[in-house]
Amino acid sequence: MGWYNRRLAKSLWVFHVSASPCNNCDIEILELLTPRYDVERFGIKLVGSVRHADVLLVSGVINQKVAPKIRRLYGQAPRPVFVVGVGTCPTSGCTFKDSYNTVERREDVIPIDLYIPGCPPKPEAMLEGIVKLVGVLRG
């Protein structure tokens, strides 16, 4: 498995799951693809279909309306798949944690492997999170 995990660490394809975000994290995520940060040098690529994905990037507090869709998306991704929660929303619920339509237990909807807190997190913080995931995969 070690050999395969090292291959996987060098080619993480990311699918962006918008779980009712405020769009702020989404804008910061796009910055990772710009010339300044350029995550393609680590082999990371944004893909349009969840079937191609190795990493699900969840941004936003998960509300009652999108929860079934998020669960279904997670089921549709081919294993092995990792889930990264970007921003304070998936981490703690942020300012929406007492809202009427927020799900009570986010970990029941989708098991998040890695949290990147921040509202929004800086691109450097996201890079650090990704490097940690790559480090775990390399062993």
Added chain:
Amino acid sequence: MTGRLLFQTLIFPGFVFTAVVGLIVGWVDRKVSARVQFRAGPPFFQYFNDIAKLLGKETLIVRDGVRWLFIAAPIAALGTMVLAATIVGSALFLGEGAGGDLIVVMYLLMLFALLVALGASAVGNVFASVGAAREIKLLLADELAFLLVCLVPVIQSGYRLRLTEILAFQSEQGAVIGSVSGALAFIIGLLTVQAKMALPPFHIAEAETELAGGPFIEYGGPLLAFWKVSQVAMFAVFPFLLILLFWGGVPTSAGAVVGLVLKYLLIVVLIILIKNTNPRLRMDSALSFFWKWAAPAAFLAVVLAVFGV
């Protein structure tokens, strides 16, 4: 004889050679694109890692759809690309016909587009069906120009369809690209190849930002790896086909081999630069480009070739 054909199909100009060249040139494509956008770009073994990763992932088979076609289409597509590469490669590198002429190559390249559409229609996904429809429309658009372009070297070499005879004609009389009709056909051929390889500005079927991968949306894991390898294999098939038809000559000396590699890299870099400087066309503008401009210009090249210009 059988052993030699097997070797040609599986190893040298066939599967292994095409896949390795394709994966390396696929990296060149991503690296040059990154440098054009002032980015660092992926490392050298990126495509090898991608394919190894995809082969190890879970295979998900569609529940609503034609399952056998869903599995058969990517495998058959890789097979057609490998066969086309074998025929083109053994004529260009070894100077012998591997059981097929220009008609077979054009048929195989057309079959690939049909297989993409078939594989996309097998999954029962709305985006995939839109992608399949666009793939067929694009085939209707570029096929006429491509056929006319391929006719020019055939006419110039005295109506010969065998690839080895076209090459032999060019070794004696000079490359087809040296004539007016040949140069015109070569330029249109470059643009047509762009559409055949489904690269920007003609990535209308795949259209990541609107169709989320189009025909390949439901493919994941090893089946996607088959599609990816056959897509990068096109980087080996089409530039070599253009060299063979227009800029040929069997490489016998070391200098000729270096020349062949340089011609190949020039064509590949031209394709990558066209890819990076053009936005995606709408379907109707792609159709009108091919039917109003490219096909008539290719027809003009054919007429010029008949008159021997």
